[in-house]
Amino acid sequence: MSVAVRVIPCLDVDAGRVVKGVNFVDLRDAGDPVELAAAYGQAGADEVIFLDITASSSDRATTFDIVRRTAEQVFIPLTVGGGVRTTDDVDMLLRSGADKVGINTAGLTNPQLITDASRRFGDQCIVLSVDVRRSVTSPSGFEATTHGGRQSSGRDALEWIIEAAERGAGEVLLNSMDADGTKDGYDLELIKAVRSAISIPVIASGGAGRLTDFVPAIEAGADAVLAASVFHFGELSISEVKDEIRSHGYPVR
Amino acid sequence: MADIVVLDYGSGNVRSVQRALQNTGSSVEVTIDPDRALQADGLVVPGVGAFAACVAGIENVNGARIIGQRLAGGRPVLGICVGMQVLFEGSTEHASGAVHQGLGEWPGVVDQLTAPVLPHMGWNNVRVAHGSDMFAGVEDERFYFVHSFAARTWTLHPEEPFPAPKVSWANHGDDFVAAVENGPLWATQFHPEKSGDAGLQLLANWVKTLG
Numbered sequence: 121m122s123v124a125v126r127v128i129p130c131l132d133v134d135a136g137r138v139v140k141g142v143n144f145v146d147l148r149d150a151g152d153p154v155e156l157a158a159a160y161g162q163a164g165a166d167e168v169i170f171l172d173i174t175a176s177s178s179d180r181a182t183t184f185d186i187v188r189r190t191a192e193q194v195f196i197p198l199t200v201g202g203g204v205r206t207t208d209d210v211d212m213l214l215r216s217g218a219d220k221v222g223i224n225t226a227g228l229t230n231p232q233l234i235t236d237a238s239r240r241f242g243d244q245c246i247v248l249s250v251d252v253r254r255s256v257t258s259p260s261g262f263e264a265t266t267h268g269g270r271q272s273s274g275r276d277a278l279e280w281i282i283e284a285a286e287r288g289a290g291e292v293l294l295n296s297m298d299a300d301g302t303k304d305g306y307d308l309e310l311i312k313a314v315r316s317a318i319s320i321p322v323i324a325s326g327g328a329g330r331l332t333d334f335v336p337a338i339e340a341g342a343d344a345v346l347a348a349s350v351f352h353f354g355e356l357s358i359s360e361v362k363d364e365i366r367s368h369g370y371p372v373r
Numbered sequence: 374m375a376d377i378v379v380l381d382y383g384s385g386n387v388r389s390v391q392r393a394l395q396n397t398g399s400s401v402e403v404t405i406d407p408d409r410a411l412q413a414d415g416l417v418v419p420g421v422g423a424f425a426a427c428v429a430g431i432e433n434v435n436g437a438r439i440i441g442q443r444l445a446g447g448r449p450v451l452g453i454c455v456g457m458q459v460l461f462e463g464s465t466e467h468a469s470g471a472v473h474q475g476l477g478e479w480p481g482v483v484d485q486l487t488a489p490v491l492p493h494m495g496w497n498n499v500r501v502a503h504g505s506d507m508f509a510g511v512e513d514e515r516f517y518f519v520h521s522f523a524a525r526t527w528t529l530h531p532e533e534p535f536p537a538p539k540v541s542w543a544n545h546g547d548d549f550v551a552a553v554e555n556g557p558l559w560a561t562q563f564h565p566e567k568s569g570d571a572g573l574q575l576l577a578n579w580v581k582t583l584g
Contacts, residue, residue, distance in 0.1 A: 123495040123545055124515055161569065166496055192392045197517060197567050217388050219519075219567065242422035244492050244519045290492050321494045343490060373496040373515045 124371045126166035126344035127334075127361050128323065129351045131156060133202075134173050136182035154189045160351070161194045164358045166373055168194065169222070169293070169346065172202030173268075184216040191217025201249045201293070210237045214245060222249035222293055225266040228273045228280065231287060238288025247323075248289035252277040252310055253297040262310055269297035277310075278317055285318045292318065293346070296326035303329025303350070306337040315341025334361055335368045375399040375583040378406075378413035380439070382430035384421050390453065393566035397577040405434040414583040416443055420455025424464040424483065424522065425473040427455045437476050444478070449557045451579055454520060457553070457560035458483045466522050478558060480528045485521055488546025492521045497563075499551045502539035507554050507561075509578050514571035516551075516563035523549035523562055 132139045137151045157168045168190075172183045180203070187200055200213050201222020210221045221241075227234050227248060238246045255263035260278035265271060273280075281292055294314055296307035306327045314322055324342035328334065334345050345365075350356045362372040377394055379387050381403045394401045394417070402409060410416055418440065420427045431437060443450050452460050463472035464483035472482055486493060496515035501508040525547050527540045536556070543551035543562070552561045559579060565572035 123493060123497045123518070126495050188388075191386075191389050195389070195393055195396075195566060195572060196569050197519075197564075214386060217386065219386060219389075243521070244494065245421070291494060319490055321490055321492070343495065 122371055123343075124166070124373045125338055125342075125365055126323075127164075127358055127365070127372070128167045128169055128344055128346045129160050129165050129358070130169040130171055130325070130346050130348045131352075132171050132173050132348070133183065133186060135176070135179040136186050139173065153186050154193060157190045157194045157198070160358065161196050164362060164373070165196065166344070167197040167199060169199045169201065171222075172200060174203065184212060187213060187216040187218050199247055199293075201247065205233075207233065207237050207240055210241060210246070214241060218245075220245045220247050220291070222247040223289075224249040224251065227284060228264060228266055228275060231283060234284050234287040234289055238290065243288045243290035246289050247291045247293050248281065248284040249293040249295065250277060250281060250284075251295050251297050252307075260313060262313065265297060269300070278313055281314055282317050285320050289320060291321045291323065293323045293325055294342075299327030300325075302327055305329065305333040306340070306342070306345075308336055308340040311337055311340035311342050331356060331360060331364050334365055335370070338365065338368075338370055375414045375580050377401045377415045377417060377580070377583070378410045379403045379417045379419060380410060380431070380434065380436055381405050382427075382434045382436055384419045384427060384430060384456070386421055387419050389566045390417055390419050393573060393576055394580070396573055397580045399580050407435055407439055410436075410439045411442060411448075415449045415451065415580065416440070418450060418452045418456035418459070420453060420457070420459060422455065424455060424458055424466040424475070425468075428459050428473065428475060431459060431476070440476065440478070444556075444558055447557050449559065449579070449583055452558075452560035453566070454562060454564055457562055458522065458524070460558070460560055461524055464522060479524075479553070479555070481524050481526055483522050483524050486523055486525075486546045486549065492519055493523075493545040494519050496568075497543050497545065499563075500542045502541045502552075502554065505539050505541060505552075505554060506582065507539070507552055507559060507575060507578055508541065511571045511574045514568075516561070516565065516568040516572060516575075518543070518545070518563045520562060523547075525549050527553075529555070
């Protein structure tokens with residue numbers, strides 16, 4: 121009897137619409153994040169993550185509306201990240217119905233944001249989202265990047281994750297920019313390095329392509345496994361992934 | 374139709390609790406109006422965040438008195454997550470070696486779990502108390518937990534003629550109290566409003582007791 125490994129689909133949302141296309145059967149509107157979140161909830165997803173990639177601040181109100189409508193219909197945890205810069209941004213998302221809020225770039229430029237947000241709202245709802253790439257110049261071999269992996273932060277990823285956990289982040293969404301989009305499997309060395317450095321839960325992200333990719337991430341220490349396109353395009357189902365994890369002796373819901 | 378009030382003392386995400394309860398066919402109001410909170414068929418005490426902040430928020434809206442009056446009259450109250458923890462005598466969370474005072478409906482102090490990974494975040498199973506009404510039909514389901522602190526002991530064992538509380542347990546590093554059915558006072562350490570269909574069924578089981 122122990123806590124189940126979580127299987128989490130991630131949806132990229134731009135101005136209230138899911139991008140990167142989603143190929144789900146039986147959806148009235150495959151671009152509606154609310155309907156997709158509900159479909160994933162029915163399919164057995166343990167959580168849903170919205171990554172808000174809306175560029176224009178005038179469209180942010182749309183995000184709050186999406187979050188509100190999702191929370192009204194989908195009774196599993198919802199994490200929302202992307203563009204969170206202030207504790208008031210966190211507050212707005214939580215009030216809209218998000219259970220957890222991801223902080224990424226703004227945490228790197230202003231680490232106090234992690235401290236302030238976790239004190240104000242509780243550790244359990246602050247997720248450190250970090251886009252990591254391998255770097256020979258970083259002491260751990262991993263560097264934290266900003267702006268979706270396009271810019272170097274100059275910070276060692278492991279050092280930053282340890283600091284953010286000390287500042288009160290309740291969970292790490294660990295996204296490998298090297299593995300992201302390759303469908304070649306998660307970056308297992310990265311997961312192992314982070315798992316041994318901190319005691320908060322780790323969500324492995326980036327690289328899931330085959331059914332056999334998930335168990336190695338769990339063996340490396342991930343508490344949850346995230347994937348996007350393999351779920352959205354129906355290449356793998358949530359229940360297939362759970363069956364695979366269960367068959368290796370790990371608990372799933 | 375059951376008439377339910379969710380105590381709106383500043384805790385986050387009361388909307389999910391409201392919508393999940395509406396899903397059971399109940400009428401649900403989120404308010405701090407003491408008359409409404411006293412008269413409703415059922416009162417929900419939610420709780421997200423730090424223990425001391427939740428207790429302060431409840432005190433600010435006279436919540437302790439409202440809960441006490443309801444229980445004295447046998448009127449159902451449901452505590453969720455930190456809304457369950459505040460029912461104990463206190464908590465060591467952020468208390469620097471001391472204990473923050475709780476509402477003291479139950480003996481015992483809420484303490485940090487000792488598991489290697491904290492918070493305990495995710496879906497876990499529950500060792501359901503014998504004869505539980507709360508878990509009827511969902512005894513074998515997993516529920517969604519998010520917490521680092523919990524009641525690791527249960528010491529209330531009333532003598533006859535009072536019925537024994539039904540205490541259900543879960544484990545994350547340590548055994549801890551996952552849910553309690555104690556007359557009109559029920560509580561869950563997990564979030565039924567975030568526990569999918571199983572959570573909705575559990576809430577429906579509570580609504581059935583509101584009569």
